Amino acid sequence: MAAVPLLLAGCGAEPEAATPEPRPVRAVTVEKREAGTPITLTGRIEADDEAILGFRIAGRVLENSVSRGQRVVAGQVLVRLESQNEMNALRVAQAGLATAQAQLTQARNHYERQETLIGQGWTTRAIYDQAEKARRTAEQAVEAAEAELKAAHDLVGFTELKADAPGTVTDAGPGAGEVVQAGQAIVRLARKDGRDAVFDVPANVLRTVPGDPEISVFLTEAPTVTAMGRVREVAPQADPVMRTFEVKVGLTDPPEAMRLGATVTGRVTMASGAIIEIPASALTRSEQQPAVWIVDPETRTVSMRNVDVLRFEPATVTISQGLDTGEVVVTAGVQALHPGQEVRLLGSSP
Structure with missing residues (x-):
């Protein structure tokens, strides 16, 4: 009978917990x-001082005598607008000035006669004052006509787009026959001989590049054409589409072969350590x-x-x-x- 309790006790015993496998x-x-892995990026050559030129007035292009890559001098006429309306306005202003000057001559002569007569007592003060007022009015009319003539001359001049400094044309803009608006970009002009290598750099690369690094730049299709440069400007805001930052590298004595618009490759080594x-x-x-x-x-x-x-x-x-x-x-x-x-x-x- 003692075996029964032992058997029952054995049936109720719990097994030992299994050890979990690693x-x-x-x-x-x-x-x-x-560290020191080089970073390589592809960019382009741009002018370090580039201006966009446009007309101050709207009109129709009569002549566009420049082409991309052409070198120009200061004061050279690049593009002309049709100027018939402005020339007509100039002729009207010239006629208006001539009329005002004739009226002024007549008013001055009348004033001088009245000035002589009043000194001799042969005229009244009222007539003299009226002659003096007419003279002053005529003088003011001449000043207004001269201002109108100057404005008309300016409008005629605005029909010619001139280079404000020597440089190289990088974009020629609209051709003859096209209608343009005031302020519209017509010619893009690189005004100095200095050149930049421009790269679109990801944000993580900007964080890893050491401060003020020396950058080696060479033509992508001709690696033997090289120049050295340093970062001159970093865009404060990323491109909204590419999410990259435009970095301009000022080149030191770039070779002539590094022309504006050429594709270049830049290389910089990350900080060592x-x-x-x-x-x-x-x-x-x-x-x-x-x-x-x-x-x-x-x-x-x-x-x-x-x-x-x-x-x-x-x-x-x-x-x-x-x-x-x-x-x-x-x-x-x-x-x-x-x-x-x-x-x-x-x-x-x-």
Whole structure:
């Protein structure tokens, strides 16, 4: 009978909990490497001082005598508008001035006679005052006519678009017969011999390039044609479509072969020094800060550690603080881990 209680007790016993299997993960061993990878971008040659010229009045283009790439001198006529209306207005203003001048001559002669007569007592003060008023009115009429004539001359001059400085035409604009508006871009003029290499640079590249770097620029189709330069201007706002920043590199003594509009390649080396890079998949977050899982080589357990990220790349991240050489960082399976969990590194024995 004693065997029965023992049998019943044995049936009610709970089995021992099974030990969880280590979770398989992939990991890398942290190493430092020397930076200094060159960055290469493609750009174009532009003038460092470029102006857009346009007419002050609207009209129809009569003649466009310039072409792209043409060198011009200061004061050279580039484009003409039809000027019949302006010439007619000029002739009207000239006739108006001639009439005003004739009236002034008549008023002055009458005033001088009245001035003589009043001195001799042969006229009244009222007649003299009227003659003086007529003279002043005629003088003011001449001044107004002269102003109208000057304005008419200016309008005629506005029918000619002239180069304001010596330079090279980079865009010739509308041709003969086209109607243009006041202020419309007609000619683009590079006003100096200085040239820039212009690049569209992503934001992450701007962050990694050292301050005031020396940039090597060469013609894309002729790499032996080279020049050196430094950053002269960085656009304050990104392009709304490409999300890149326009960077202008002022070139020092560029060769003649680097003509305006030519395609060039620029190369700059990133700041040197030892850096730590890990795969981007290793990065997670803890307390709203970047973090990684560290594997203890003795216990094969993991713990989370916050790190400081210097820069992000599509496949890697550069760590500035938080990791040291020789540490093991989990790169795959980071979302399924918890502190103290035992892991098995894939590719190693269990």
